[in-house]
Amino acid sequence: MGHFQKMSLFVRQRSATITGLAALLFTALLSLSSLADAGEITDMAGRKVTVPDEIRSVYSVSPPGTCMVYAVAPELLAGLNYAPRPEERKYMSARVRHLPVIGGWFGQGRMPNLETLLQVRPDIILVWQWKDSATTQKIEQTLKPLGFPVVHIRIDTIADYPAVFGFLGRLLHREKRTAPLIQYAEKTLRDTDALQAALSDTERIPVYYAEGADGLRTDCSASLHAELIPFCGGKNVHICESGDSFGMSKVSAEQVVQYDPRVILARESAFYKTVYTDPRWQNIRAVRDRQVFQIPRAPFDWFDRPPSFMRLLGARWLMNRLWPEKYPVDMIQETRTFYQLFLNTPLDRKAAAEILHL
Numbered sequence: 189m190g191h192f193q194k195m196s197l198f199v200r201q202r203s204a205t206i207t208g209l210a211a212l213l214f215t216a217l218l219s220l221s222s223l224a225d226a227g228e229i230t231d232m233a234g235r236k237v238t239v240p241d242e243i244r245s246v247y248s249v250s251p252p253g254t255c256m257v258y259a260v261a262p263e264l265l266a267g268l269n270y271a272p273r274p275e276e277r278k279y280m281s282a283r284v285r286h287l288p289v290i291g292g293w294f295g296q297g298r299m300p301n302l303e304t305l306l307q308v309r310p311d312i313i314l315v316w317q318w319k320d321s322a323t324t325q326k327i328e329q330t331l332k333p334l335g336f337p338v339v340h341i342r343i344d345t346i347a348d349y350p351a352v353f354g355f356l357g358r359l360l361h362r363e364k365r366t367a368p369l370i371q372y373a374e375k376t377l378r379d380t381d382a383l384q385a386a387l388s389d390t391e392r393i394p395v396y397y398a399e400g401a402d403g404l405r406t407d408c409s410a411s412l413h414a415e416l417i418p419f420c421g422g423k424n425v426h427i428c429e430s431g432d433s434f435g436m437s438k439v440s441a442e443q444v445v446q447y448d449p450r451v452i453l454a455r456e457s458a459f460y461k462t463v464y465t466d467p468r469w470q471n472i473r474a475v476r477d478r479q480v481f482q483i484p485r486a487p488f489d490w491f492d493r494p495p496s497f498m499r500l501l502g503a504r505w506l507m508n509r510l511w512p513e514k515y516p517v518d519m520i521q522e523t524r525t526f527y528q529l530f531l532n533t534p535l536d537r538k539a540a541a542e543i544l545h546l
Contacts, residue, residue: 251494
């Protein structure tokens with residue numbers, strides 16, 4: 189490459205950089221100017237944040253927050269973290285199904301598409317990271333120059349759902365909408381508390397959470413991803429501290445045989461369809477007793493990934509699976525009630541049974 193060509197290339201690159209920075213600055217200024225009619229709130233991390241009085245669009249950097257906004261005010265969602273799966277699309281409005289996929293900070297090294305985020309220009313950005321201060325700092329460092337108000341929510345445990353719904357109701361002026369959601373969440377927590385109080389440690393049922401197509405990935409007993417097991421009167425057989433927030437530890441079939449759980453929760457249908465015929469699993473008590481249950485996943489997983497508000501229904505489902513005599517509920521009717529309340533989706537009994545894999 190000659191001297192003139194090198195200089196020409198440098199000029200073009202420099203011009204593109206300046207243009208990109210100018211566009212970024214212009215967008216940031218627009219975002220700041222939109223706060224002219226704004227007020228100061230205290231977010232769930234105790235931070236003072238200036239937000240518009242009327243919030244018209246919201247982006248969450250990870251699926252748990254996106255799911256919360258979907259339940260409270262789906263019309264305010266500015267974008268999605270990932271392309272919806274077929275079982276999710278079935279229960280989403282056409283508007284939400286066709287929102288731009290911005291991405292986010294979740295999983296293994298994922299990041300949002302900042303160009304798409306700047307195009308969408310949400311009024312606020314919700315941030316949630318489970319006990320991961322390093323990732324949260326990285327998010328703040330990336331978003332701060334863009335000028336968007338960043339609001340932290342706290343969902344470290346299922347017990348936080350009433351407070352999160354209450355906070356979002358006030359923030360988004362949807363208190364009437366969130367009131368029955370809070371009531372449902374509080375009732376679920378009372379039910380789990382009552383069940384746990386009635387059990388001794390020796391009565392708790394050993395449970396293995398089977399992830400992956402072969403069922404040989406799982407999450408530690410201390411992990412958010414397996415939180416429903418102890419909440420619902422079970423005992424996670426994979427006892428350990430979480431190495432990271434992603435989880436999905438690899439285990440061997442021999443290790444699961446040694447655990448000998450009384451119940452197996454299957455996340456993937458591929459595993460569930462083969463577990464009763466795969467010779468590696470035949471000596472496990474849960475398989476012999478046909479106590480392998482496939483976790484419902486529509487429209488979002490009821491148990492995990494993402495750990496969303498669907499876990500409120502998942503808790504009732506798991507209590508009924510583990511303790512049908514202590515927690516006798518009509519899960520078909522319970523599913524219909526929940527979908528109408530949280531998703532504005534009517535279900536007949538047949539559709540609810542299909543979701544429950546009955």
